[in-house]
Amino acid sequence: MTKISKKYGLSLGELIRLNPQVKNPNLIFIGQTIHTSGNSSSTVSHKTNVSANDRDLLARLVRAEAGGEPYDGKVAVAIVVLNRVDSPDFPNTVHDVIYQKGQFSPVANGQINQPADNESRRAVDEAIAYDRSRGYGSLYFYNPEISPNSWLKSRPTTKVIGHHVFKK
Numbered sequence: 001m002t003k004i005s006k007k008y009g010l011s012l013g014e015l016i017r018l019n020p021q022v023k024n025p026n027l028i029f030i031g032q033t034i035h036t037s038g039n040s041s042s043t044v045s046h047k048t049n050v051s052a053n054d055r056d057l058l059a060r061l062v063r064a065e066a067g068g069e070p071y072d073g074k075v076a077v078a079i080v081v082l083n084r085v086d087s088p089d090f091p092n093t094v095h096d097v098i099y100q101k102g103q104f105s106p107v108a109n110g111q112i113n114q115p116a117d118n119e120s121r122r123a124v125d126e127a128i129a130y131d132r133s134r135g136y137g138s139l140y141f142y143n144p145e146i147s148p149n150s151w152l153k154s155r156p157t158t159k160v161i162g163h164h165v166f167k168k
Helices: 002-007 012-018 052-066 071-086 094-098 105-109 118-129
Strands: 140-142 157-161 164-167
Touching (some): 002 012
16 A cells, blocks of 8 residues: 555555555455545556557567567566556557557567467466456566667566566
């Protein structure tokens, strides 16, 4: 709750007051609705609403970016996109995050247009459904063997899965 209160410019006490359904503010769960204003329609949740078209687009990105990576890495790539959608620092739709200029090489090289495989679709479904913790708050990922991005090296590492390094 502390991170949420900081993100939305609220005191922790104010956030607790807005969320009487939370019995223990030190223990909240992925998918639980947390109100950030007196209007109950203003909520923050780690269950991003994703259309069928965006789900397919995300699965195609996962296949292109993480086709040879372990399943957990595929889920983590999908989580990066979903975390960006939820972040105020990025566009607020899956489509706009994926097509943000210069962000994902499969967009530039056309690999995004290849169909997704079943494992990539499953990884996207899992990321959307519940398991955002595998991303550890990651907003970026890269393969240091093929991408010498010095700016990313300065960011905190959250997880290494296969050939991908995930960063905040």
